[in-house]
Amino acid sequence: xxxxxxxxxxxxxxxxxxxxxLLAARCDSSAVTAMYDGDRSVVDPxxxxxxxxxxxxxLLVPEDQGGQxxxxxxxxxxxxxxxxxxxxxxxxxxxxxxxxxxxGSDAPLLAELAAGERTxxxxxxxxxxxxxxxxxxxxxxxxxxGTVTSVAGAVEADVLLVLADGFLYAVAAADAKVTPxxxxxxxxxxxDVRVDGAxxxxxxxxxxxxxxxxxxxxxxxxxxxxxxxxxxxLETTVEYLKIRRQFGRVVGGFQALKHRLADLYTGVxxxxxxxRYAAATLAENDPDATIAAAVAQAYASxxxxxxxxxxxxxxxxxxxxxxxxxxxxxxxxxSDQIALxxxxxxxxxxxGLVDLPA
Amino acid sequence: xxxxxxxxxFLEAHDPASTDRLEFLRARYDAGLAWVHYPEGxxxxxxxxxxxxxxxxxxxxxxxxxxxxxxxGIGLGMAAPTILAFGTDExxxxxxxxxxxxxxxxxxxxxxxxxxxxxxxxxxxxxLDGDEWVVNGQKVWTSGAHNARFAILVARTDPDQPKxxxxxxxxxxxxxxxxxxxxxxxxxGEAEFNEVFLSDVRVPDAQRLGAVGEGWKVxxxxxxxxxxxxxKSAERETGMIGVVARTWRxxxxxxxxxxxxxxxxxxxxxxxxxxxxxxxxQKLAQGQPGPEGSAMKLGFARIAQQLSGLELELLGxxxxxxxxxxxxxxxxxxxTGRDAGYRYLRAKGNSIEGGTSEILRNIVAxxxxxxxxxxxxxxxxxxxxxxx
Numbered sequence: 001x002x003x004x005x006x007x008x009x010x011x012x013x014x015x016x017x018x019x020x021x022l023l024a025a026r027c028d029s030s031a032v033t034a035m036y037d038g039d040r041s042v043v044d045p046x047x048x049x050x051x052x053x054x055x056x057x058x059l060l061v062p063e064d065q066g067g068q069x070x071x072x073x074x075x076x077x078x079x080x081x082x083x084x085x086x087x088x089x090x091x092x093x094x095x096x097x098x099x100x101x102x103x104g105s106d107a108p109l110l111a112e113l114a115a116g117e118r119t120x121x122x123x124x125x126x127x128x129x130x131x132x133x134x135x136x137x138x139x140x141x142x143x144x145x146g147t148v149t150s151v152a153g154a155v156e157a158d159v160l161l162v163l164a165d166g167f168l169y170a171v172a173a174a175d176a177k178v179t180p181x182x183x184x185x186x187x188x189x190x191x192d193v194r195v196d197g198a199x200x201x202x203x204x205x206x207x208x209x210x211x212x213x214x215x216x217x218x219x220x221x222x223x224x225x226x227x228x229x230x231x232x233x234l235e236t237t238v239e240y241l242k243i244r245r246q247f248g249r250v251v252g253g254f255q256a257l258k259h260r261l262a263d264l265y266t267g268v269x270x271x272x273x274x275x276r277y278a279a280a281t282l283a284e285n286d287p288d289a290t291i292a293a294a295v296a297q298a299y300a301s302x303x304x305x306x307x308x309x310x311x312x313x314x315x316x317x318x319x320x321x322x323x324x325x326x327x328x329x330x331x332x333x334x335s336d337q338i339a340l341x342x343x344x345x346x347x348x349x350x351x352g353l354v355d356l357p358a
Numbered sequence: 359x360x361x362x363x364x365x366x367x368f369l370e371a372h373d374p375a376s377t378d379r380l381e382f383l384r385a386r387y388d389a390g391l392a393w394v395h396y397p398e399g400x401x402x403x404x405x406x407x408x409x410x411x412x413x414x415x416x417x418x419x420x421x422x423x424x425x426x427x428x429x430x431g432i433g434l435g436m437a438a439p440t441i442l443a444f445g446t447d448e449x450x451x452x453x454x455x456x457x458x459x460x461x462x463x464x465x466x467x468x469x470x471x472x473x474x475x476x477x478x479x480x481x482x483x484x485x486l487d488g489d490e491w492v493v494n495g496q497k498v499w500t501s502g503a504h505n506a507r508f509a510i511l512v513a514r515t516d517p518d519q520p521k522x523x524x525x526x527x528x529x530x531x532x533x534x535x536x537x538x539x540x541x542x543x544x545x546x547g548e549a550e551f552n553e554v555f556l557s558d559v560r561v562p563d564a565q566r567l568g569a570v571g572e573g574w575k576v577x578x579x580x581x582x583x584x585x586x587x588x589x590k591s592a593e594r595e596t597g598m599i600g601v602v603a604r605t606w607r608x609x610x611x612x613x614x615x616x617x618x619x620x621x622x623x624x625x626x627x628x629x630x631x632x633x634x635x636x637x638x639x640q641k642l643a644q645g646q647p648g649p650e651g652s653a654m655k656l657g658f659a660r661i662a663q664q665l666s667g668l669e670l671e672l673l674g675x676x677x678x679x680x681x682x683x684x685x686x687x688x689x690x691x692x693x694t695g696r697d698a699g700y701r702y703l704r705a706k707g708n709s710i711e712g713g714t715s716e717i718l719r720n721i722v723a724x725x726x727x728x729x730x731x732x733x734x735x736x737x738x739x740x741x742x743x744x745x746x
Contacts (some may be wrong), residue, residue: 351622
């Protein structure tokens with residue numbers, strides 16, 4: 001299980017480079033900050049560019065179903081870059097989680113998602129852990145009724161995947177009431193979803209396993225987003241402390257700060273190993289993938305929060321301002337920590353997976 | 359001929375069951391199958407280091423005798439790569455074969471009572487007398503000195519130079535009559551280390567490694583190897599986590615929610631450290647060890663200390679007992695051996711030996727992150743003028 005490549009291939013490096021250029025040009029941090037004041041104009045053009053033109057929406061979809069036929073390794077690199085820029089696009093929610101729930105089904109929706117023509121969201125609270133309770137709605141005669149709160153990706157979606165009676169249904173967002181909520185992380189704004197007799201299309205009969213598989217994949221991939229967040233925080237803080245002067249010295253020369261950054265670097269490198277292993281096992285369909293995802297979440301989610309908190313603290317006053325982008329990363333990291341199960345939830349899951357019972 | 363065929367041909371010619379152990383090991387070295395990443399003529403074939411594991415596996419399957427690497431950790435892990443990197447052809451020919459076969463055990467004469475973290479401050483003097491160096495001084499924390507035939511030694515050859523420039527690196531004979539080895543008892547009760555007193559020890563100039571005055575550069579190559587070799591483990595639940603997880607599984611009656619939470623956190627940390635080590639080794643597979651190994655060792659020390667402390671609490675009443683305080687001098691150290699009390703006490707050394715965690719954080723901050731160095735008031739001063 002240690003033979004998997006935990007580094008980056010040349011193809012992955014190329015993907016990263018082109019994505020980084022595009023995000024530098026199209027996803028300025030001030031545009032993300034503006035989302036907190038209600039200006040979401042950055043989202044649609046950016047997602048269109050990534051999803052359709054760069055083909056990222058279909059990354060995980062097999063080629064014969066209209067996708068790129070790539071693997072979780074490439075998707076993980078995409079998420080590192082999206083995390084690095086706190087990019088407000090529904091890649092994780094639509095192209096990873098909703099798409100994974102549909103993989104193996106013959107629903108035409110899969111090809112539409114892969115082409116970037118439509119965008120989907122799995123209607124579950126964003127805090128749902130892969131082994132947690134699943135929120136469902138009622139179904140009667142093919143009509144769905146119920147409420148799911150705090151759904152990520154619903155604001156951007158035109159189709160919602162809803163669990164009812166063990167089946168997974170697709171519902172047009174236009175037939176549901178999607179109410180955006182003021183969220184801690186407005187770069188991934190949540191919404192409450194209400195269906196009231198809406199017509200659903202059955203897309204997966206064995207809904208619950210498909211949803212849990214999707215949440216597991218989401219948890220594994222989220223670790224790479226968290227890695228991207230943490231790397232930005234570390235690198236930005238190190239660069240700042242090399243130029244910021246107090247007491248006539250560059251403050252990065254003070255040992256109290258150097259040691260904190262050394263520890264943070266150690267944590268970020270560890271996070272990279274955990275995230276790469278989760279991606280590599282998922283890509284290979286390795287039997288260790290579930291443990292790898294739980295380990296990655298148990299480690300990378302807390303580490304990203306630490307990195308963002310250190311970034312705010314070590315920037316001093318400027319780190320506490322609306323103007324400096326550090327807060328965008330703090331809000332993303334803290335929300336990501338709760339998303340798809342907290343670190344504690346994943347540790348509790350590991351207790352069962354690795355035979356360390358309470 | 360593939361590597362596997364080479365091994366098969368060697369085993370065909372040297373039956374492990376009937377060949378004398380030393381003869382077998384020497385022949386394996388001469389066949390280039392000792393460490394395949396070393397050059398031909400020096401026990402290797404100039405191949406990738408990653409291929410060694412497969413060779414070792416084939417030899418183990420055939421029931422071949424090993425070179426007992428656990429008894430010569432300093433030799434194999436530190437002396438050999440340094441000799442390979444800086445040694446003359448004669449030095450490589452003379453020292454590498456008996457080092458690898460285990461005929462000659464090595465120890466390290468670096469630290470001194472006045473030169474711990476500040477290793478460049480060593481005051482052991484080496485003075486040239488004809489074609490020999492005469493060495494006087496005191497070394498400390500020398501594991502295996504009582505079994506060692508040779509030592510890698512750093513000594514001051516020019517006190518008029520600033521401290522980093524007046525050092526030279528030697529290969530010293532531990533059987534010289536001027537070498538006095540005394541056990542150094544540790545908090546565990548045993549003495550795996552020694553103090554070594556050097557009185558007019560004579561080292562031929564032919565056993566100098568690298569140029570006169572270049573000892574600091576050579577020593578750094580050695581120490582980078584040390585940090586990498588300390589940080590490694592390959593399988594899940596290897597090392598301290600394996601021991602503590604077993605204790606947990608064997609004692610359901612001792613479990614509490616608080617201990618469970620700490621155990622799971624440390625299990626995750628240990629697993630992630632394992633993956634980080636794998637990733638680092640993949641990075642280093644082709645190149646030289648770099649300062650990233652320091653980050654690995656930081657994590658290794660913290661996790662070992664926290665786990666061994668947790669294990670004592672988990673054992674409750676049994677954690678109050680200790681196996682044996684008798685002074686013994688072990689052949690090699692096993693961080694996960696003996697009892698829980700020993701493991702707890704021994705782990706305290708993990709954040710001191712091979713670079714304290716505080717120094718390692720400086721290394722990471724300065725060499726990896728590029729942050730400014732610590733103020734060095736002694737850096738450009740002739741060594742003899744530094745207050746001590």
